[in-house]
């Protein structure tokens with residue numbers, strides 16, 4: 082259930098085992114956060130690597146980092162050339178409203194991150210330039226999220242045909258109730274040997290036992306905007322500041338310059354500001370708000386080097402993601418919520434690659450009884466990891 086990046090990875094894994102698979106989504110493939118995100122494909126997970134090493138231990142943090150990079154290699158293998166651009170990513174210190182002290186504090190954190198990455202053999206460079214100062218992570222990549230997922234969908238359908246397995250994907254099919262072996266939707270009932278819920282935002286709505294007074298996972302809105310296609314001068318200026326996927330201010334704000342559509346210039350895509358109005362962003366609604374959009378616009382203007390005129394923002398949008406509780410220290414959920422029913426989600430805003438890794442781990446749990454690694458936590462309280 083759920084046909085975003087995580088659900089599609091699960092479908093791929095299940096069909097590769099020769100199983101008959103039914104995929105359900107209330108909307109369309111990648112119509113959730115999977116198709117509406119910043120498109121940064123980053124090694125590791127929401128907490129920066131040194132934080133994950135400190136809070137989870139070196140072995141689980143390194144395992145997950147390597148799995149996300151392997152997932153990226155896999156995407157490069159199965160998608161048409163150019164869909165994923167392995168241009169690296171930049172973590173920059175500072176950003177809108179950051180003063181010298183804050184920038185210095187974040188630079189010190191970048192240094193700690195670089196030291197931890199090097200210690201574990203992961204590529205990183207300390208850099209400074211027109212974009213600012215921080216870290217370059219050459220293994221990372223960027224993609225248009227919709228193009229990525231539609232490419233994965235085509236790959237999965239091809240693979241199912243090649244394996245001679247039955248694959249039925251139902252879009253526009255809202256799941257109402259999930260029980261062992263049975264999923265009730267607004268269009269009928271599906272019987273299944275195993276059920277995997279691969280929903281990030283609104284997981285606490287789909288599985289209310291994960292919400293409540295002490296939620297294991299909570300839905301938040303993240304917001305973005307896209308400029309109209311840029312002319313050559315603007316594009317050249319932005320390219321100096323956004324040469325690849327960029328995130329700054331502790332990862333709260335992020336941007337990429339896309340390829341644009343043929344014959345028109347590239348567009349600047351900017352997201353962030355979740356901390357600007359934090360309480361209001363704990364919501365299951367996805368409409369963009371003036372307060373966060375004003376912040377995101379200021380980030381865009383800084384990267385553009387000028388103010389944005391009327392009509393220069395072409396699109397504004399929001400989408401839902403899941404955040405695990407503070408005691409999870411940024412770990413995502415992966416585990417059984419009922420007999421033969423597993424759930425994954427709660428990627429804390431960085432689920433493009435981790436989601437697929439979690440979904441594949443959930444398939445191994447459901448079919449092989451393999452316990453998920455300790456970089457994930459159990460979806461239900463009181464079940465240990």
Ligand SMILES: Cc1cc2nc3c(=O)[nH]c(=O)nc-3n(C[C@H](O)[C@H](O)[C@H](O)COP(=O)(O)OP(=O)(O)OC[C@H]3O[C@@H](n4cnc5c(N)ncnc54)[C@H](O)[C@@H]3O)c2cc1C
Nearest residue numbers: 083085086087107113114115118119120121256431432433
């Ligand atoms: C604005 C924004 C920017 C982001 N930027 C980045 C980034 O740059 N890098 C990064 O790594 N991550 C980023 N993220 C996070 C990332 O997009 C998500 O973590 C990831 O896409 C989650 O994928 P998923 O497949 O698990 O879930 P989703 O994409 O949320 O898919 C879940 C699917 O489940 C379906 N569903 C929900 N309820 C039901 C139901 N009752 N019945 C049937 N179907 C249902 C939904 O329709 C949806 O298609 C961003 C997120 C947002 C919102």
